[in-house]
Amino acid sequence: MGPDVAAPAPNQQPAMRGPGIAFILKKSFISAFVALILFSLMIGIRTLPSESGQLTYITRFPQLAAMVAIVFGGSIIVELLRQWWGPVDTLRIVPPQVQTGLGIARRLLAPMLLIFTFLVPVIFYDQRYILDLAILVLTYVMLGWGLNVVVGLAGLLDLGYVAFYAVGAYSYALLATTFGLGFWECLPLAGLLAACWGVMLGFPVLRLRGDYLAIVTLAFGEIIRLVIINWQSLTGGPNGISGIPRPTFFGIPLTPGENGLAAKLGIDFSPTHRIVFLFYVILALALLTNWVTIRLRRLPIGRAWEALREDEVACRALGINTTTTKLTAFATGAMFGGFAGAFFATRQGFISPESFTFQESALVLAIVVLGGMGSQLGVALSALAMIGGFELFRGFDQYRMLVFGIAMVLLMIWRPRGLIGHRAPSVFLEQSRAISSDLVKEGHG
Amino acid sequence: MSGTDILSVDRLSMRFGGIVAVNDLSFTAQRGKITALIGPNGAGKTTVFNCITGFYKPSAGSMRLAHADGAVLKLERLNDFRISKLAKVARTFQNIRLFPGMTALENLLVAQHNMLMRASGFTLLGLLGFPSWRTAERYAIDRARSWLDRIGLLDRADDAAGNLPYGDQRRLEIARAMCTEPALLCLDEPAAGLNARESAALNELLLAIRADYGTSILLIEHDMSVVMEISDHIVVLDYGMKIADGAPQAIRDDPKVIAAYLGTGDGEEITAEGVS
Structure with a gap:
């Protein structure tokens, strides 16, 4: 993640051949199968109250088939995209210039957030x-x-x-x-x-x-x-x-x-x-x-x-x-x-x-x-995201929980040790260097 | 100073269920001297260490620690952290146990916990930033700095301990133990995994500790180049029992010791270093 890591050479692309067509098809079939099982009840069958008040159901096989086909096609596309793009790392997604910019923003984040918080009642008085x-x-x-x-x-x-x-x-x-x-x-x-x-x-x-x-x-x-x-x-x-x-x-x-x-x-x-x-x-x-x-x-x-x-x-x-x-x-x-x-x-x-x-x-x-265990700023940010963000999703009505859950899962994939995973030393001689989350233990209780 | 015993272990036994790990062991360690505890694998050396440092409660026997001021502590009566806090016995571990997510400097400050705790008025004065606390903190940092300097890690003071090379971690663990100002320093295989040059540096460090601080050292070690070179006294264990006890030269030539090592197939270590 540090700026001292060399950027991957652009011409290494042809050297690595991705997995073959059989692998992609296999993966897509598995995805489609899982989708079939999941959606067969969720989409394939719909319950309706009949005129006499009894519960009846109708089958919606075309929609189910469409859904499974979308998943099948989608996972082929995702797999092809992944091969074309190569391994995902931070450097490829975020160029170094943006990273230094983010570094400055990160340092300013806490003071800005504090000032903003103090001004909330003034800005949103009514x-x-x-x-x-x-x-x-x-x-x-x-x-x-x-x-x-x-x-x-x-x-x-x-x-x-x-x-x-x-x-x-x-x-x-x-x-x-x-x-x-x-x-x-x-x-x-x-x-x-x-x-x-x-x-x-x-x-x-x-x-x-x-x-x-x-x-x-x-x-x-x-x-x-x-x-x-x-x-x-x-x-x-x-x-x-x-x-x-x-x-x-x-x-x-x-x-x-x-x-x-x-x-x-x-x-x-x-x-x-x-x-x-x-x-x-x-x-x-x-x-x-x-x-x-x-x-x-x-x-x-x-x-x-x-x-x-x-x-x-x-x-x-x-x-x-x-x-x-x-x-x-x-x-x-x-x-x-x-x-x-x-x-x-x-x-x-x-x-x-x-x-x-x-x-x-x-x-x-x-x-x-979610905030990153031990990080004060991380906890504040994640409280904002969890409580405030949850309110933000109010527009999604009954999908609110779903969207929220997906957001959480994505965040945990992107940042497995929380928003701010590294640890800042409590004391330093020359220079305070953040300690990577790989080294910091989580405790055993 | 010399000649007085700092640690006397008397008829120590440690049983785990039916297994007798240490059997009726008696030995002494002298003040200001380096005493080595050697023996083949599984001889019960680490068990003895764990008894002395309070991690195990011995099944029988007594361990007396005599401080320079004449106070005598019964180690078998003290438990875990009190051994380090009151009896001033510090130890290192066979598999390094640093705080990997904390910097080298922080590791050395944690070791000065009890001194700093008192100085911070058990947190209250420190929280309010009393000058007495600030002085104590500066003092602790200076001590940590001097230890980092001594083990050659001053330029890596702000790096996470888990990021240091293996040999540096070993030395840092010894420095951390020394930061508790121990009367007796117990080292469990400090040379394990070190190369020849690092072993030599370790020898120097241990001799310097003994010379500068008068700290008595009790040492478990397999590396005979370390043991023979720096020990003043060697105790040999086999199957939980003492089989020999004496100066390095005497141990080197002791037929029982050679037999114990050759018998378990570890003999080349002692013969290679000892006879040549």
């Missing part, structure tokens, strides 16, 4: 939908950054991250509705409680690795959700908790009337103020997460996390207490999850166990993996 979406994206950016500490840095695969999100949300909701505490007092408490849960989860799973760790964390996420559903007297069960107080501007409520912020500032009240305020709250929380993570990576604890991901046995031989190192990773990640949960509760004003299903854990994990 577009409520975009503001709501931006808040949602930022919530997931924060969750992704929080989980990144556990999965990306420490290499501990956590499938139950939503548990900490739920603990944070319910902590705030219960503290606020029961004791009348405000958002800003509850925020650290919610983070602290979530961190405690992180440690509680951490203890039993310390000895587990890889798949086993993933299963236990998954179960932990489900346990929290089931406890919330069944502990009716405390959590309200499936009905959830409603009437959660909205955040105040350091004590001044964002409401119409005498005491509201708008009246105090002498401007007209608008419900958008609260949205904009929420936007900046989550932006601040997300940036705090980012700042702390970046600082931690440069501290011994952060290096120990990464060393743990690379080789746990070597860590122990160097006198690193792997127990506390793992627990702090869990606690730190959980704390950020708790902050995000408290924010979620105050934004929604209503929470119920439905918001904390495994689906959420999977989504956040997908964001981290």
